Amino acid sequence: MPRSKAEIAQRTEGDRAAQPSTQPRPAPQSLQVLPETHTQLAQPAKEVPQGIKSAQEPPKKRRRKSPPLEADDEFSALLDQATPTADGEKVKHAAPAGKKYISSLFSSMPEIREPVVQTQPRPSVLTPSNAPTLDGSFESLGISSVLSKHLTSEKMNLQRPTTIQQLAVPFFTRQSQSEQRDAILRAQTGSGKTLAYLLPILQDLMALSNAFAAEGKTLDRSVGTLAIIIVPTRELANQICEVATKLLSFASERSSDQGSKTVSHRWLIPGLLSGGAHRQHEKARLRKGVPLLVATPGRLIDHLQTTRSFRLAGEPERPKQQSKPKKPSEEDDFDIEDRPYVRPEGAADDEDSEEDFTLPQSRSYRPRKPMYQPVKEIDARLHLRWLVLDEADRLMDMGFEPQITSVLEECAKRQSRSSTARRTILCSATMADGAAKLATMALRDPLLIKGDGDAPPGTQQNGATVDRFAPPSQLTQSYIMTAPKLRFVCLVALLRQIFTRGLRKTNDRGKKVLVFMTCTDAVNYHWTALGGLSMERSVEQEAGKPKPESLSVQSQLLGKVPIFRLHGNLELATRLGSLKAFSESDSGILLCTSLAARGLDVPFVSNVIQYDLPTEGGATEYIHRVGRTARAGNVGEAWAFVLPTEAGWVDWVQNKMKSNSVSDAPKALSDMREVAANEILSKGFGGEDYETRATDVQMNYERWVESKPEYGAAARKAFTSHVRAYATHPSEEKAFFHVKNLHLGHLAKAFGLRDAPAGLGGAVGRAQQEMKTKRAKADASDDEPEMGKSGKPMIPRSGRALDGGRMHAAKAGQIGEFAVGGASMVESMLKRKR
Numbered sequence: 001m002p003r004s005k006a007e008i009a010q011r012t013e014g015d016r017a018a019q020p021s022t023q024p025r026p027a028p029q030s031l032q033v034l035p036e037t038h039t040q041l042a043q044p045a046k047e048v049p050q051g052i053k054s055a056q057e058p059p060k061k062r063r064r065k066s067p068p069l070e071a072d073d074e075f076s077a078l079l080d081q082a083t084p085t086a087d088g089e090k091v092k093h094a095a096p097a098g099k100k101y102i103s104s105l106f107s108s109m110p111e112i113r114e115p116v117v118q119t120q121p122r123p124s125v126l127t128p129s130n131a132p133t134l135d136g137s138f139e140s141l142g143i144s145s146v147l148s149k150h151l152t153s154e155k156m157n158l159q160r161p162t163t164i165q166q167l168a169v170p171f172f173t174r175q176s177q178s179e180q181r182d183a184i185l186r187a188q189t190g191s192g193k194t195l196a197y198l199l200p201i202l203q204d205l206m207a208l209s210n211a212f213a214a215e216g217k218t219l220d221r222s223v224g225t226l227a228i229i230i231v232p233t234r235e236l237a238n239q240i241c242e243v244a245t246k247l248l249s250f251a252s253e254r255s256s257d258q259g260s261k262t263v264s265h266r267w268l269i270p271g272l273l274s275g276g277a278h279r280q281h282e283k284a285r286l287r288k289g290v291p292l293l294v295a296t297p298g299r300l301i302d303h304l305q306t307t308r309s310f311r312l313a314g315e316p317e318r319p320k321q322q323s324k325p326k327k328p329s330e331e332d333d334f335d336i337e338d339r340p341y342v343r344p345e346g347a348a349d350d351e352d353s354e355e356d357f358t359l360p361q362s363r364s365y366r367p368r369k370p371m372y373q374p375v376k377e378i379d380a381r382l383h384l385r386w387l388v389l390d391e392a393d394r395l396m397d398m399g400f401e402p403q404i405t406s407v408l409e410e411c412a413k414r415q416s417r418s419s420t421a422r423r424t425i426l427c428s429a430t431m432a433d434g435a436a437k438l439a440t441m442a443l444r445d446p447l448l449i450k451g452d453g454d455a456p457p458g459t460q461q462n463g464a465t466v467d468r469f470a471p472p473s474q475l476t477q478s479y480i481m482t483a484p485k486l487r488f489v490c491l492v493a494l495l496r497q498i499f500t501r502g503l504r505k506t507n508d509r510g511k512k513v514l515v516f517m518t519c520t521d522a523v524n525y526h527w528t529a530l531g532g533l534s535m536e537r538s539v540e541q542e543a544g545k546p547k548p549e550s551l552s553v554q555s556q557l558l559g560k561v562p563i564f565r566l567h568g569n570l571e572l573a574t575r576l577g578s579l580k581a582f583s584e585s586d587s588g589i590l591l592c593t594s595l596a597a598r599g600l601d602v603p604f605v606s607n608v609i610q611y612d613l614p615t616e617g618g619a620t621e622y623i624h625r626v627g628r629t630a631r632a633g634n635v636g637e638a639w640a641f642v643l644p645t646e647a648g649w650v651d652w653v654q655n656k657m658k659s660n661s662v663s664d665a666p667k668a669l670s671d672m673r674e675v676a677a678n679e680i681l682s683k684g685f686g687g688e689d690y691e692t693r694a695t696d697v698q699m700n701y702e703r704w705v706e707s708k709p710e711y712g713a714a715a716r717k718a719f720t721s722h723v724r725a726y727a728t729h730p731s732e733e734k735a736f737f738h739v740k741n742l743h744l745g746h747l748a749k750a751f752g753l754r755d756a757p758a759g760l761g762g763a764v765g766r767a768q769q770e771m772k773t774k775r776a777k778a779d780a781s782d783d784e785p786e787m788g789k790s791g792k793p794m795i796p797r798s799g800r801a802l803d804g805g806r807m808h809a810a811k812a813g814q815i816g817e818f819a820v821g822g823a824s825m826v827e828s829m830l831k832r833k834r
């Protein structure tokens with residue numbers, strides 16, 4: 001029999017413990033489609049281990065006395081059994097007799113306005129705005145037939161170019177040397193910008209190799225670096241390097257571009273330099289030569305300044321340091337770079353293996369032998385031919401300006417003769433102020449190439465240059481207006497709804513969901529709290545190499561769906577391993593911070609949930625986050641959790657997107673649809689009795705938090721960090737994200753806490769103060785800012801960023817709010833420069 005709200009609100013733990021469920025009851029609908037959950041939940045309860053003390057402690061605050069309730073359903077009883085312990089045992093966190101916990105999940109609710117009813121019907125036929133074109137072909141882009149055939153081969157499986165590829169690739173491939181120009185590529189998320197710059201680079205380097213072959217010369221990787229791609233994060237660097245490797249896989253076969261003469265492009269080897277990786281491995285790779293380099297800024301400048309064997313193409317070999325033979329006692333201080341290099345017999349020149357780099361066993365010193373014959377004559381064609389600044393505005397937001405300035409200076413210093421021949425590309429889906437500034441720093445007379453659906457470059461509308469800056473048209477955007485204390489149960493319900501829908505369909509490939517949270521502490525905490533049996537097995541704390549299976553946890557509430565996490569405070573191996581495992585899984589959830597917002601291309605992400613709205617980057621960040629789904633013409637859904645006090649944000653963000661749209665059709669699609677929290681709860685918790693089930697989930701959550709002191713501590717830490725991060729919303733957004741508007745007691749429930757932790761005021765004040773002072777890049781040697789307690793980038797007190805052992809003056813960054821700028825703004829800056 002369904003119970004009234006008042007009954008549910010007053011339900012007590014003691015009552016439930018006193019009256020265990022005996023009546024069998026059919027599993028709720030959503031559980032029936034999650035058979036694993038049901039099976040596991042149906043196991044008998046075990047005794048409470050002695051170590052769990054906090055469940056025995058009296059509740060901190062007894063809110064209300066309530067009459068005993070009737071025995072609850074099987075679902076509740078089963079949830080009790082589902083909470084795991086450190087050793088993987090399931091325990092029932094029953095309160096001792098006489099101890100009463102009260103859940104007031106659905107009482108004292110804030111006023112929530114009625115959901116906005118959409119008057120305008122959503123168009124039923126969606127024309128994806130970032131899909132490949134219907135009539136283009138790769139052959140028509142001016143790339144070689146080998147490359148275009150490879151693109152349409154089974155391996156690459158691409159049929160036609162996207163709009164940005166159709167515009168950008170011929171722009172570069174058809175230029176004569178005298179016409180060479182830099183360019184800014186701007187196109188929606190998921191529109192194929194990576195290939196739009198990689199294809200012309202490869203085409204150019206292949207043509208170079210053909211030209212040398214025609215003169216009877218052979219290029220090999222020892223020519224040095226001909227192209228550098230700079231990206232803001234390690235994940236993105238890794239991803240782009242993988243795309244380049246896949247794209248170049250054709251080169252392992254012999255091509256026959258040069259008439260009857262066979263030309264090998266095997267020397268075209270991509271390499272990666274990124275923070276967190278082993279410098280020595282990178283040095284070994286650089287010593288062999290890396291023609292195409294993908295790098296994060298801090299690590300790149302570090303190697304440029306310190307690794308002697310890192311040569312840009314055409315650069316004369318650096319003079320050898322006069323090192324006198326060292327005594328055996330001094331040898332332990334040798335840098336690996338200074339030791340003699342021994343190539344094992346049979347090791348191929350163009351294998352990018354670190355295994356062929358061995359240290360001599362002998363302790364006697366032998367003079368270094370050069371690995372390759374030094375370049376005797378410098379050919380004018382050999383120089384750094386390409387420099388790409390991908391995710392340009394993010395590079396600047398993250399405070400990488402000093403590193404990029406140093407890279408530009410270093411390149412100019414080392415290549416003064418041919419630096420004018422370098423083509424520089426700046427790339428992003430959005431062009432904020434930072435990108436415009438970077439354009440003025442790094443580009444010469446650039447052309448802006450926009451690949452936004454129906455808006456060709458330089459489109460004019462009513463006399464003004466139109467700037468389109470919106471999520472992909474085929475993306476469905478919804479928001480859930482929910483009371484703070486219902487947030488966690490709504491998240492669980494939404495995830496259950498998404499995965500239930502996925503599993504119902506036969507031949508469904510599954511669902512992949514990104515859940516964005518404000519800070520690293522919140523990600524870690526929710527990962528642990530949602531986690532099932534493996535929740536205590538934290539990979540990075542285990543000795544030795546991480547085991548892939550330990551990168552994820554499973555939740556008893558979500559069946560067998562693996563849950564991964566990603567944020568900047570994890571070890572590099574865990575970050576890359578989690579991302580790889582999530583990418584390769586059929587279904588999964590990735591809890592993440594904004595680290596995953598830019599550039600990441602995980603196949604088949606079906607949903608993006610912004611459980612916490614971005615605290616930095618405003619509408620721009622929103623667009624990049626939702627852009628992780630609906631890529632390359634695929635459909636996708638985006639969800640945003642909005643508190644009643646944040647209602648104004650919806651119109652604000654929609655206006656930002658609409659004001660940048662070209663036509664009315666995309667405007668209709670970019671409208672966000674409101675979905676009532678009750679609807680989510682009802683769908684996720686199996687129908688009418690959803691309040692009971694949601695209350696059960698919440699109570700179980702709160703009991704879990706109290707079951708171990710460390711869980712309580714983690715909950716309080718996550719809550720405090722979340723509120724600290726919330727306090728740093730920029731002033732433009734304070735109207736709807738003011739920390740004073742937060743009902744901290746209610747919000748605490750979303751963290752499984754019965755009360756908000758004390759002493760928040762100081763933490764919030766400090767966070768605000770920190771954000772008011774400089775936002776600068778913290779630990780450039782590892783390429784990403786070290787995260788502070790709040791999970792926000794740590795701001796060096798001196799305002800200087802450490803970079804590879806050197807200190808650079810860091811200017812106040814643009815991490816904070818920046819206007820949703822656009823091409824017109826970029827254009828005006830460029831005009832000023834000309």
Ligand SMILES: Nc1ncnc2c1ncn2[C@@H]1O[C@H](COP(=O)(O)OP(=O)(O)OP(=O)(O)O)[C@@H](O)[C@H]1O
Pocket residue numbers: 132158159160161162165187188189190191192193194195428429598599600601627631632
């Ligand atoms: N011509 C094409 N046809 C089909 N798919 C493509 C094509 N070009 C690229 N893709 C695919 O589209 C996806 C998105 O590409 P990419 O990551 O380059 O987008 P992007 O524009 O850089 O996005 P973001 O702005 O989010 O970084 C990738 O999975 C890529 O393989």
